[in-house]
Amino acid sequence: xxxxxxxxxxxxxxxxxxxxxxxxxxxxxxxxxxxxxxxxxxxxxxxxxxxxxxxxxxxxxxxxxxxxxxxxxxxxxxxxxxxxxxxxxxxxxxxxxxxxxxxxxxxxxxxxxxxxxxxxxxxxxxxxxxxxxxxxxxxxxxxxxxxxxxxxxxxxxxxxxxxxxxxxxxxxxxxxxxxxxxxxxxxxxxxxxxxxxxxxxxxxxxxxxxxxxxxxxxxxxxxxxxxxxxxxxxxxxxxxxxxxxxxxxxxxxxxxxxxxxxxxxxxxxxxxxxxxxxxxxxxxxxxxxxxxxxxxxxxxxxxxxxxxxxxxxxxxxxxxxxxxxxxxxxxxx
Amino acid sequence: xxxxxxxxxxxxxxxxxxxxxxxxxxxxxxxxxxxxxxxxxxxxxxxxxxxxxxxxxxxxxxxxxxxxxxxxxxxxxxxxxxxxxxxxxxxxxxxxxxxxxxxxxxxxxxxxxxxxxxxxxxxxxxxxxxxxxxxxxxxxxxxxxxxxxxxxxxxxxxxxxxxxxxxxxxxxxxxxxxxxxxxxxxxxxxxxxxxxxxxxxxxxxxxxxxxxxxxxxxxxxxxxxxxxxxxxxxxxxxxxxxxx
Numbered sequence: 001x002x003x004x005x006x007x008x009x010x011x012x013x014x015x016x017x018x019x020x021x022x023x024x025x026x027x028x029x030x031x032x033x034x035x036x037x038x039x040x041x042x043x044x045x046x047x048x049x050x051x052x053x054x055x056x057x058x059x060x061x062x063x064x065x066x067x068x069x070x071x072x073x074x075x076x077x078x079x080x081x082x083x084x085x086x087x088x089x090x091x092x093x094x095x096x097x098x099x100x101x102x103x104x105x106x107x108x109x110x111x112x113x114x115x116x117x118x119x120x121x122x123x124x125x126x127x128x129x130x131x132x133x134x135x136x137x138x139x140x141x142x143x144x145x146x147x148x149x150x151x152x153x154x155x156x157x158x159x160x161x162x163x164x165x166x167x168x169x170x171x172x173x174x175x176x177x178x179x180x181x182x183x184x185x186x187x188x189x190x191x192x193x194x195x196x197x198x199x200x201x202x203x204x205x206x207x208x209x210x211x212x213x214x215x216x217x218x219x220x221x222x223x224x225x226x227x228x229x230x231x232x233x234x235x236x237x238x239x240x241x242x243x244x245x246x247x248x249x250x251x252x253x254x255x256x257x258x259x260x261x262x263x264x265x266x267x268x269x270x271x272x273x274x275x276x277x278x279x280x281x282x283x284x285x286x287x288x289x290x291x292x293x294x295x296x297x298x299x300x301x302x303x304x305x306x307x308x309x310x311x312x313x314x315x316x317x318x319x320x321x322x323x324x325x326x327x328x329x330x331x332x333x
Numbered sequence: 334x335x336x337x338x339x340x341x342x343x344x345x346x347x348x349x350x351x352x353x354x355x356x357x358x359x360x361x362x363x364x365x366x367x368x369x370x371x372x373x374x375x376x377x378x379x380x381x382x383x384x385x386x387x388x389x390x391x392x393x394x395x396x397x398x399x400x401x402x403x404x405x406x407x408x409x410x411x412x413x414x415x416x417x418x419x420x421x422x423x424x425x426x427x428x429x430x431x432x433x434x435x436x437x438x439x440x441x442x443x444x445x446x447x448x449x450x451x452x453x454x455x456x457x458x459x460x461x462x463x464x465x466x467x468x469x470x471x472x473x474x475x476x477x478x479x480x481x482x483x484x485x486x487x488x489x490x491x492x493x494x495x496x497x498x499x500x501x502x503x504x505x506x507x508x509x510x511x512x513x514x515x516x517x518x519x520x521x522x523x524x525x526x527x528x529x530x531x532x533x534x535x536x537x538x539x540x541x542x543x544x545x546x547x548x549x550x551x552x553x554x555x556x557x558x559x560x561x562x563x564x565x566x567x568x569x570x571x572x573x574x575x576x577x
Contacts, residue, residue: 264418
């Protein structure tokens with residue numbers, strides 16, 4: 001008990017005991033600086049705020065389990081504590097720590113002759129190259145071909161040389177349309193004002209990776225169809241199968257605008273959510289809004305004797321995002 | 334009994350000329366109490382656009398066959414009555430009271446059509462609902478149902494949609510929304526979708542500020558345009574040489 005009491009008293013003395021007062025006859029080396037009570041007060045209050053916030057963090061952590069914005073409150077209290085601490089330190093650095101600038105001149109050069117010698121030595125050494133120009137040429141060649149090697153893979157970004165892969169589609173005459181679970185679609189399954197995702201039946205892995213594999217199916221009343229002459233007969237009793245890949249940047253078309261009351265509502269449209277390219281399904285997928293540069297490709301359909309939907313041929317144009325010269329090509333089986 | 338008779342007489346007197354003008358016959362005037370009150374309200378709020386006998390007036394669709402389901406949906410969301418023709422119906426404060434709405438719905442239901450559905454979101458599965466919502470709804474309504482854009486229309490946020498209203502809207506397809514039949518979305522799947530939307534109204538946000546729950550794009554924007562400039566500014570302030 002006695003040892004403990006002594007320890008506490010000595011700790012208190014250490015913490016609270018005042019510093020030794022200077023005797024009046026002592027001579028200072030550094031002249032006394034003016035006191036700044038306002039700055040000291042600011043530092044103390046900032047430190048106090050900081051400790052309040054930090055204690056608030058502990059309090060919220062302990063008792064705030066059910067608060068709706070727990071994460072935010074924890075972050076705010078800890079952040080404010082650090083911010084006040086930083087502010088206190090800044091005030092200390094700016095106002096309370098005395099700064100003095102002392103400048104001292106460099107000593108004069110001691111060995112001018114040796115310095116001259118070293119400069120001469122460096123100048124004369126290192127000229128082992130007798131054909132400087134050739135050397136520069138070689139360096140240029142190596143750097144240039146390395147740059148070319150780095151740039152060459154960029155060819156894979158676009159169909160500069162091999163466009164075949166972009167034109168190939170898994171669709172051929174007679175292939176059935178199935179949903180994402182592989183169930184074949186019947187014409188009677190397709191209802192107006194809804195839209196459906198479709199794929200080719202029995203497609204292999206590589207075919208599924210082709211952009212042209214996925215379709216969006218919509219049904220319009222036959223009297224609303226305004227297909228251009230080149231696309232006559234592409235629909236099966238008003239059912240239309242468009243490529244699901246937008247012709248602008250290749251996003252999937254996931255929005256279908258199906259007006260409830262035609263006269264004063266926007267027309268039916270397939271819309272791409274990336275840049276809002278809007279295609280009119282009634283007129284063969286023409287672009288009515290947005291950045292897409294060409295029509296949405298349409299897959300011709302027919303209904304077989306069993307009522308199933310089958311492809312009648314291939315798309316009327318290349319599927320997927322456009323590239324230079326895209327209009328020169330046709331989709332290939 | 335006497336009160337009911339008075340209402341019917343008043344309704345017939347009030348609406349007789351109006352419905353005759355619109356080309357409808359007064360034979361559609363219902364006799365029973367609630368329906369008759371609905372007939373009266375129809376004349377006041379709906380007749381001008383939807384025409385006599387709810388047969389459609391050329392500027393608005395016929396209400397034959399839409400049923401209590403559509404009546405309940407459009408009136409309880411405040412979509413109808415529409416302030417002016419041609420605009421997209423949006424959620425507005427109700428101007429009709431509960432009793433008035435029930436009366437109008439009863440009147441519309443006289444013309445046939447589906448009843449008000451009874452969704453049971455408690456039977457739904459939230460994770461299956463997320464998958465179905467992503468497939469059918471998220472394209473327009475955004476994956477946590479905050480609403481979005483489609484050219485020419487604004488898919489609304491679903492924060493205020495009740496489970497019943499979601500169930501009705503999926504089958505009706507209001508404005509330019511597709512309508513989903515039982516074949517496309519079964520009733521059980523619809524329960525799952527509703528339970529997911531109920532969840533998405535108050536999604537967990539462990540990371541703090543949700544930023545509309547739109548995913549990495551707004552988060553990146555905040556990082557690049559708010560957080561990084563703030564940090565750079567702080568660095569500039571700290572790094573500047575202060576002269577006291």
